[in-house]
Amino acid sequence: MLAAAPPDRHRPWPGATRTRHGTGCLRGDPMTLTGNTQVLTATPAAAVAPAPTRRSAAERLVFLDALRGFALIFMVLNHTGRWWMDGSMRWSRYYFIYVTMAVAAPIFLFLVGFCLPLSLSRTRGASVEQLLPTLWKYTKRGGRIILAGLLLNVLVFPEDPFWSNGVLQTIGLGIIVAAPVGLFLGSTRARALVVAAAVLIYLSFAWAFAPLTAWVGAHPVGSRILFLEFPPWPWIALVLFGLVPGELFVEQSDRRGRSRYMLVLAAAGVLCMAWLYAYDWWAQTAKPFTFMRDYILNNHWTPRGATALWVIGITFCLMAVFYYLAEVWRLRMTWLVTLGQTALFLYFIHHLIVLTLVTEHLHLKFNSWWRYGLANLLLMFLLLGLGRGWIEVKRIYRERVPPLAVVFRRA
Template sequence: MMKQSNRILFLDYMRGFAVIFMVMGHSIDSVLARDVRVTDGFILYDAIRGFTAPIFLFVSGFAFTITTERRWSEFRTFSKATGKRLLKTVALFLIGYALHAPFFSLEKILKETTPALLEQFFQVDVLHCVGASLLMLQLMLFAIPSRRVFATIVGGLASAIVLASPIVWNIDFAPIVGSFFSPYFNQTQTSIFPLFPFACFLFTGVVMGHFYLEAKEKGQENRFVKSMLVLAVVVVALGIDFDLLPISIYPHHDYWKSSPSWFLVRIGIVTLVCAALNFVKRLPDFAHRNLVTLGQSTLLIYPIHLMIVYGSAANYGLMQRIGQTLAAHQAALIGVAVLVSMLMLTYLWNYLRKNYFVPARLIQAGLASTLLYNFLTRPW
C-alpha cells in the first residue's frame, strides 16, 4: 500500500506545478497585450501552458485510483465515503456552472438570458470534465467487482474515446441531446474541455494508478517507473509517426484538439513528467512546502483566481479593469502577484481550519449562504 508521504510527493508535486502554470497562465492571459501574442516566445510559452489541464486530469485519475483501491469495498456500495465523493462531484458541477453564469441573479438569468449567453453558461470547463469523468467512473465501479477488470475496462473506454474523437467532433449534438449536454461531446457549441478527448487524460491516470499500486505492492515500484519512462517516449514517438503517415482513416478534423496522434504526444509527455517526479525524493523545504500546499488546494484556488483575473457575474476582474494591454514583463509581474496572493490565501485558510475549525466552517457557511441568498433574491 502506498505511504502517505509518497503520495504527497508523487501527486502533489505534479499538481502543485500545474497550479503554478494555471494561475500564471490565466493571469498573464487576462492582461497581456495582443501584439505580444504573435511572438515566437509566446507561442512556445502557450504550447507549454497547454499541458496544464492534461496534467490536472491525469493526476485526478491517478488520485481516484489510489483512494478507491484503498477502500475498494466501501466505494463499491452506497457508503458514507461514496456519498462524500458524489457530493464533491456535484460541487464540481455547481462551481463550474456558477463561474460561467451570465448574471448574478436567478430572476435575470430566467428573464434576460439570450441564446449566446446561454451557450456561454452551458460551456464545459475543466471542472465539468473532471466531474463528468468521475461520475462515469463511480457508476462503473458499482458494476465491476475486480480492480484489474475495472482498470482494463477504463483503459478500453479511454482508447475508444480517443479513436472516436475526430468523428465525434464533426457531429452537431445539439439537435440530438440538447444544448445543455452537447458541449460535453465537442466544441460545436462553446466548450473548452469536452469529454472527447479530454476525459481520456483522467482515465489514463486511473489505469496508470492501478498498475503503479500493483507494482508497489510487489516491491517493484522503481522498475515500474522506469517502464513508464520508456513507455512515455514510445507513445510520443508513435504519436509523431502516426501523423506522418500519408493516409488517414478520419475525415477532416482539428489536429490540435481532437487528433488521436496529438493525444498520444500529450499523454506521453504527461506520463514522462509523472515518471520523472517519482524519482524526486524531496525538494528543498521551501519548494516542498509551497508545492504541496498549492497541490492540495486546487479546488479553493481554481474558482477564486478565475474570478480575480477574468471576473464573473458578481465582480469585475483584471481583464475588465486593466484589459489586455500590458507588456510581457508587466503581465508576468501580475501573474506572480496573483500566484503569491493565492498561496497566502491557502495558508490562511489552512491555518483557520486547523486552529479554528468551527469559526472557519461558520465563515464558509455564512459566505455560501449570503451568496446564495443574493443570487436568489436580486432582481438585477
C-alpha cells in the same frame, strides 16, 4: 507573419446582453487566443490521494500535490497569456498558450482517475452494503464539483448562460462515472476493458467530428451544455484511462517497486512523445504545435491523434519526475504542495484577479515578455500567500467550529 494567424472563429452567445469591454465572450477561442479555455485548475476532493492500504497512514504522497501545483502554474500562465497580452505579441504568444494548455489540463484530468484507486483501495473486498455508501460519497463529491462549475459561470462569466459546460463539470461527472469503475480493476481483463473503453470514447469522438461540427452549429444551446470547455465526450476518456496506471501504482507494495514502476511510466512517456515528433517528420506537418493540427469543436480544443499521445507522454514523464523529486530524493517543494492542495480555491480566486480585476477593471496589458514575466511572478507570490491563508482558515474551522468543517473539505 501576423496575417497568417488563423481567423476569428468565435461565435458569441446569442442570448448575451452585454460584453466585456467590447471583446465579446471571453471563453476560450483557441484559434484567436482571445478567450478562456478554462483549463482544469481545480482539484476535486476525489482527486486528492489518500494513502492506500499498503502505505503508512502517516506517509503522504507529496508528489501528487506538487504535480498539481505545477499544473496550476501552467494553467495560470495559460490564462494570463490570453488575457494579459494581445495579438501584438505575435506567434510567440500563440505557441506559449498552446503548450501551457496542452500540459496543464490533461494533468488535472488524468490525476482525477489516477488518484481514485488510491482512495478506493480501502474498500477492496468490502460487502455490497459497505460499497453503496462509498459510491454515494463519490456521487455527492462529483455533484458538488459540478455545482462549483456552475457557480464559477455565474461569478466570472455572467454574460454567458450559467448552464454552459466547463472543466469543473467534466471533472465532477468524471468522478461519478469513474468511481464505480475503479472498484472493479482487480483483474488484467478488467483493466484492459477500461483502457479499451477509454480509447473507444476518444476514437468515437474523432469519427463523429464532422457531424458534431454541423450539430454544434445548428444547436447553440445544447452545444454549450455538451461541447464547450473540455466536454465530457471525449475528455472523460482521460479520467477513465488514468484509473489503470493508478491501480498499478497501488499494487506496488514497497518504495523500490513504486520507483521501478515510475521508471517504466517515464519510458512509456518518452515513447509517446517521440511518436509525435516521428509522425510530424514522416507526415511533413506544416504547422506543428498549433491549434490548427487538432480538433476545434465549438471553438474549443481537443488533441488529435499524435498530439493526444504526446499529451499522455508528457503527463507520464512529469509524474515520474515529480515522484523521484519528492518521494525518492525527498526534495522539499512546500510551495508547489501548497498550490496543489488549494487548487480549487485558487482556481476561483485567480479568475477574479486575472480577468475581473486586472483585465476588466484596470484594463492592464503586459505586451513585453519581461513585464509579463514579472507580473506573473508577483501573481504567483500572491496566490501562494492566499493558498497558505486558506489552509490556515480550514484548520481553524476544523478545530473551533467542527460542524462547519464539512464546508472546508479539500479544495
